[in-house]
Amino acid sequence: MERQEIIDSLIEVLRTVRMIDPEKLVSVTEETDFLADLNTPSSQMIAFVAKVEQKFDIEFEDDDIDDLGSKVKDLVDLILKVKARG
Amino acid sequence: MAGYYDKGILVESLCSIHPREILVTYGSKKLLVDKYHWHSPKLGVVASYTPTDYDVEGHFGIFRGVDQIESFVQATSASLSKFLICQKNNCAPEDLKDKFVPSFISIGSVNFMSSLEKGDTFVILGKITFYKFRQMVCDGRIYRCPPGLDLDQYFKDFNEERLSKYDLAPDFKLISDLHEITGREVDFEYFKKKK
Numbered sequence: 001m002e003r004q005e006i007i008d009s010l011i012e013v014l015r016t017v018r019m020i021d022p023e024k025l026v027s028v029t030e031e032t033d034f035l036a037d038l039n040t041p042s043s044q045m046i047a048f049v050a051k052v053e054q055k056f057d058i059e060f061e062d063d064d065i066d067d068l069g070s071k072v073k074d075l076v077d078l079i080l081k082v083k084a085r086g
Numbered sequence: 087m088a089g090y091y092d093k094g095i096l097v098e099s100l101c102s103i104h105p106r107e108i109l110v111t112y113g114s115k116k117l118l119v120d121k122y123h124w125h126s127p128k129l130g131v132v133a134s135y136t137p138t139d140y141d142v143e144g145h146f147g148i149f150r151g152v153d154q155i156e157s158f159v160q161a162t163s164a165s166l167s168k169f170l171i172c173q174k175n176n177c178a179p180e181d182l183k184d185k186f187v188p189s190f191i192s193i194g195s196v197n198f199m200s201s202l203e204k205g206d207t208f209v210i211l212g213k214i215t216f217y218k219f220r221q222m223v224c225d226g227r228i229y230r231c232p233p234g235l236d237l238d239q240y241f242k243d244f245n246e247e248r249l250s251k252y253d254l255a256p257d258f259k260l261i262s263d264l265h266e267i268t269g270r271e272v273d274f275e276y277f278k279k280k281k
Contacts, residue, residue: 043192
């Protein structure tokens with residue numbers, strides 16, 4: 001799966017998260033910060049990551065989420081890592 | 087296996103322990119749960135508390151709404167998620183004391199219908215609506231109990247259906263209705279970094 005393909009899917013999930021301004025999703029890149037740029041509340045961040053699991057049919061560990069950075073590229077890296085570990 | 091071992095004793099339900107045994111990071115004067123009366127690990131909990139002189143000091147004998155919310159979060163997300171974490175990691179609450187910090191994340195909405203005074207025993211009925219990555223969201227209600235009622239006996243045969251309907255006798259008085267009360271057991275190292 002290509003990185004841009006993953007980002008496009010992440011944007012689809014982000015559209016379902018309340019309190020994220022849809023207009024900000026137009027310019028999402030790997031460097032976009034979920035917290036600083038999209039103002040995602042921390043409570044919604046966990047719900048968002050849970051939806052990402054469903055979208056990509058993967059399962060994150062608690063430690064994966066503890067260590068996760070706040071940028072889009074961090075989540076893309078994690079998705080690829082989890083897919084690779086099967 | 088449901089539950090965890092603490093000092094060699096299997097804890098299968100919150101009802102078999104004192105709240106202090108699981109809410110180990112709360113100071114004695116800030117512990118706002120007296121007893122658990124019903125518990126289903128993946129569904130929710132019924133717990134009670136009776137406000138003391140200290141709780142209402144300087145506030146006209148009234149137990150504040152903000153303290154009701156604190157009591158609710160201690161009885162629900164703090165207790166319930168710690169139980170599940172201990173179960174998952176096969177360890178006791180004390181073992182997690184320096185690893186996770188129970189943190190208030192957000193409050194959806196709270197509606198207050200009546201008030202509580204010193205000595206008014208109340209019950210918290212809390213339902214888990216989301217649990218993932220040590221973050222728990224709960225909905226629930228707080229009711230003032232009829233004086234003198236044996237709560238352990240009353241909730242002995244409580245079940246999921248009754249919890250979902252808040253099915254209590256009419257002499258329980260609805261005090262507050264709480265939605266999307268969210269707490270998380272945050273990794274201690276992450277917590278220190280963010281501070």
